[in-house]
Amino acid sequence: MKILHTSDWHLGQHFMGKSRRDEHRAFIDWLLVLVGKENIDAVIVAGDIFDTGSPPSYAREMYHQLVLDMKARACQLVIVAGNHDSVSMLNESKSLLSYLDTQVSSQANLDDIEAHVIPLMNKQGEIAAWVCAVPYLRPKDVMKSLSGQSEQDKKIGLMQHISDFYQQVYLLAREKNKTLKMPVPIIGTGHLTAMGGQASESVRDLYVGTLEALPTSVFPAFDYLALGHIHRAQAITKDGRFRYSGSPIPLSFDELGREKTLVILDTDLFVEELEEKELPVMGDLFASGPEENKIEPIKLVNIPMFQPMASLKGSLKEVTKQLNEKGLVEGVKPGQTLWLEVTIIADDYLSDVQKRIMEVIDDKPIELLRVMRKSTLEKRADVFESRQTLSELTVGDVFEKSLQTNLDIEQEDAKTLTKLFHVCLAEMEESQNGLSDDVEAIENAHSEKTNKNSEENDESHEEEQE
The missing domain is CATH 3.30.160.720 (Double Stranded RNA Binding Domain)
Incomplete structure (x- = not known):
């Protein structure tokens, strides 16, 4: 089946006094065409479907019309709450929408983990994926505050409770998978700041209790993790398994430099891999294989700019x-x-x-x-203020940004410095490669010596026994 991942629509937003109604309507119309064209089976909205807890009436109308339009296209809809969404407002129509193949996860419920595991059905009416629908986690939803705790203890405790909640939902999905003839992918959701994500000025600082960002180690081994909250589309793991879809429209001027995208996940690769195995064991959508034959399980689709x-x-x-x-x-x-x-x-x-x-x-x-x-001094600070993580920058990128901060350097001098930098970088890499070879040789020699000593000790031990 094909699953579409999007997030952070912020229906009802006003941008510097301007309504985004026409943009959102144009985006939804475009999305519905894409759902039909790509034969999408399910859409996951990973939080912040609305911009405020009390959205204007036209935004609610768009929301409910979206549900009807998805139902007409036999496309399931899964909506998880974000930090901008009101739990009570989403709950108003939650039960009714469930009859229209739309599942809403508005709040973490420790007493009903079952409600967070949602089956996605294919066109044949069979379960083709599980969604661990985890909304924005408020501290009061996953833990109880204890008096006398230090700030560090609160952070550790909250992180552990969030991890435990994710594990409970994931393990229940694993148990449900065992009841099927063949296991299916398990898709996770989250609306939070994960380490490695790049924010934009439109993203409200989101603190889950006292945590500024969560490490990826908190999340279970989902086949795919659909994240929301960060408005810039990006992967936070090297294999692209954990990913922010980003917002569909620019919510601030500093989001104009990158394409807006959404993600289409194709689980057919998961099924094909399982069919090649004799036993019904878990597959891996992102398993590495020969590059020439490898088919990517996800596709990024660029969204047009409507305004x-x-x-x-x-x-x-x-x-x-x-x-x-x-x-x-x-x-x-x-x-x-x-x-x-x-x-x-x-x-x-x-x-x-x-x-x-x-x-x-x-x-x-x-x-x-x-x-x-x-002022020019403020510009120097802004140029170097990169909204990228160092893991995404090359050494050359960092050097180039450093040059840009010094406005006194002439263009010709900058070219000369760049040329000299690349010469030095090449020499350093060559030196490091030689050092790596030396280190490897030393490790091999040490390993051989250790093995030899071990063999001698074994022989000596056998002689003593005799």
């Missing part, structure tokens, strides 16, 4: 030049306007910046939503 947005940065002269370029408004359709953010970098305070920008865009389909001013 033109742009963020310009530079001196007033540079920004004015960018505003006059034809390409800036090429993608703007009739009846639309470009939402614009401008950051002016200048050491001198310019009191009429906004007025001068408004004069430039007066005859253009552009709405100026925000103007910010920064």
